[in-house]
Amino acid sequence: MADTQRQRLEAREEAILAAATAVFGESGVDGARMAEIARRADVAEGTVYLYYKNKHELLEAVVDRFWRELTKGAIAAISEGATVNQQLHELASYHLQSLIDDFKIVEITSRARMRNGEPGRQLPQIREYVRVFDAIMQRGIDLREFSADTAIWQIRDVFYGTLEHSARTLVLRKQDFDPSVIDHLMRLFDQYAPTSKSDVTSGLESSEIMQALARIEAKLSQH
Amino acid sequence: MADTQRQRLEAREEAILAAATAVFGESGVDGARMAEIARRADVAEGTVYLYYKNKHELLEAVVDRFWRELTKGAIAAISEGATVNQQLHELASYHLQSLIDDFKIVEITSRARMRNGEPGRQLPQIREYVRVFDAIMQRGIDLREFSADTAIWQIRDVFYGTLEHSARTLVLRKQDFDPSVIDHLMRLFDQYAPTSKSDVTSGLESSEIMQALARIEAKLSQH
DNA sequence: CATTATAAATGAGTCGTAATCATTTTTATG
DNA sequence: CATAAAAATGATTACGACTCATTTATAATG
Numbered sequence: 008m009a010d011t012q013r014q015r016l017e018a019r020e021e022a023i024l025a026a027a028t029a030v031f032g033e034s035g036v037d038g039a040r041m042a043e044i045a046r047r048a049d050v051a052e053g054t055v056y057l058y059y060k061n062k063h064e065l066l067e068a069v070v071d072r073f074w075r076e077l078t079k080g081a082i083a084a085i086s087e088g089a090t091v092n093q094q095l096h097e098l099a100s101y102h103l104q105s106l107i108d109d110f111k112i113v114e115i116t117s118r119a120r121m122r123n124g125e126p127g128r129q130l131p132q133i134r135e136y137v138r139v140f141d142a143i144m145q146r147g148i149d150l151r152e153f154s155a156d157t158a159i160w161q162i163r164d165v166f167y168g169t170l171e172h173s174a175r176t177l178v179l180r181k182q183d184f185d186p187s188v189i190d191h192l193m194r195l196f197d198q199y200a201p202t203s204k205s206d207v208t209s210g211l212e213s214s215e216i217m218q219a220l221a222r223i224e225a226k227l228s229q230h
Numbered sequence: 231m232a233d234t235q236r237q238r239l240e241a242r243e244e245a246i247l248a249a250a251t252a253v254f255g256e257s258g259v260d261g262a263r264m265a266e267i268a269r270r271a272d273v274a275e276g277t278v279y280l281y282y283k284n285k286h287e288l289l290e291a292v293v294d295r296f297w298r299e300l301t302k303g304a305i306a307a308i309s310e311g312a313t314v315n316q317q318l319h320e321l322a323s324y325h326l327q328s329l330i331d332d333f334k335i336v337e338i339t340s341r342a343r344m345r346n347g348e349p350g351r352q353l354p355q356i357r358e359y360v361r362v363f364d365a366i367m368q369r370g371i372d373l374r375e376f377s378a379d380t381a382i383w384q385i386r387d388v389f390y391g392t393l394e395h396s397a398r399t400l401v402l403r404k405q406d407f408d409p410s411v412i413d414h415l416m417r418l419f420d421q422y423a424p425t426s427k428s429d430v431t432s433g434l435e436s437s438e439i440m441q442a443l444a445r446i447e448a449k450l451s452q453h
Numbered sequence: 454c455a456t457t458a459t460a461a462a463t464g465a466g467t468c469g470t471a472a473t474c475a476t477t478t479t480t481a482t483g
Numbered sequence: 484c485a486t487a488a489a490a491a492t493g494a495t496t497a498c499g500a501c502t503c504a505t506t507t508a509t510a511a512t513g
Contacts, residue, residue, distance in 0.1 A: 012509070016461085035347035041500060051463045056501065114349045117340045124258030126337045127402055160399060161414045165388065168395030172387035179350055191384045195418050235480075239490090264471060274492045279472065 022048040028069050032111045036118050070119040073112050074132035081139045091147035099189045106174035153199040245271040251292050255334045259341050293342040296335050297355035304362045314370035322412045329397035377424040
């Protein structure tokens with residue numbers, strides 16, 4: 008029964024993580040007591056330290072899991088065949104709604120970034136989460152919906168920065184999700200549409216078409 | 231000499247605040263020792279508690295002063311007679327540069343917002359700081375440079391949200407101030423011009439072609 | 454199934470630090 | 484100079500994160 012043993016350990020780790028998430032959320036990082044987390048996970052205080060080296064690592068695990076789940080949710084929230092604009096809209100809505108719903112955990116994220124006095128390591132799971140946006144944007148550029156010289160990282164900062172601030176604004180005002188925030192944000196993306204001038208049907212464009220056709224031909228010959 | 235007495239007390243408070251700013255910046259909030267702050271301010275540990283009720287209130291005072299100074303600096307950085315766009319540019323530059331220079335203290339700000347477990351009280355001095363932006367925007371609307379139905383609070387979230395995220399990105403990449411970030415942000419503000427440039431018929435055709443090709447590719451990959 | 458070895462769990466005890474408070478020192482007042 | 488009030492001190496307390504000697508559960512072996 009080496010398998011059930013492993014499962015029991017995993018269940019325990021999960022119980023600790025769940026308890027920690029709850030307590031951190033309710034009391035904040037400083038207010039959270041390791042004793043309380045242990046009590047809710049139904050283990051002794053020392054046991055927590057068998058799974059996580061210290062309070063900060065436990066915090067990191069909680070935050071890490073949160074963003075991993077968020078990534079899953081984001082991918083699920085995006086319609087596969089939709090237009091780039093539609094997908095951005097879906098991602099923005101999902102993101103804003105999540106930030107509002109789990110405001111407490113989101114706030115705690117900044118705490119997990121701090122290691123000792125040094126600020127801002129990138130958390131791996133946030134990097135992963137951001138890839139969802141990057142993939143949509145890249146597709147937008149490939150599809151010529153956005154001009155090719157678009158600096159994705161700058162737009163990403165606009166996208167996430169705006170939504171984060173908007174979420175804070177809404178929560179502080181005790182308001183719910185506001186669709187106008189999304190509409191407003193999406194309108195900014197019109198900025199990145201390729202210039203409406205005559206280079207639309209130029210030689211560069213046709214080479215892109217030929218490249219795509221070549222890829223299709225290559226795929227066809229595989230069958 | 232009731233006046234010199236008062237001055238001595240103020241000097242002491244200032245010494246404690248300066249010491250706290252330094253130590254919080256160097257070691258982070260958790261790493262900062264009240265004993266170290268007292269030592270650097272050249273007072274006994276108990277004395278600190280005569281001026282600030284506890285560590286958190288001291289932190290709040292440090293953050294509060296930082297944003298008060300920032301407000302002063304912002305107002306000084308803006309040219310009185312300049313155009314609205316020029317002023318926004320100046321404010322954005324000043325803000326981004328400050329966020330980069332004092333990244334540590336800025337990060338600590340989120341910590342000061344937390345009171346017990348409850349997140350996000352507005353810090354009064356940040357509210358004050360934000361007014362600088364609001365005033366410029368209001369002037370822009372009054373001068374008909376921005377359309378009247380512009381929701382200032384949403385644009386404010388774009389402005390500060392983007393700059394905050396950009397600053398983090400730059401600092402993590404160990405890059406300095408990047409003017410292209412400002413230019414990029416300022417271009418977004420064209421959106422709010424009353425004479426909308428967005429109703430020009432643009433080259434939708436090419437993106438439609440590319441989308442069609444992408445759909446074909448996607449279908450092919452399924453086999 | 455009994456025995457031993459190994460892994461996991463326990464919680465009383467240690468240790469560091471924020472905060473307190475009885476005592477001392479300084480300052481203001483007449 | 485005497486006295487009261489204010490300010491400052493630092494030894495002491497309180498509390499919570501973390502440790503570790505001991506106990507309990509699980510796996511391995513003949």
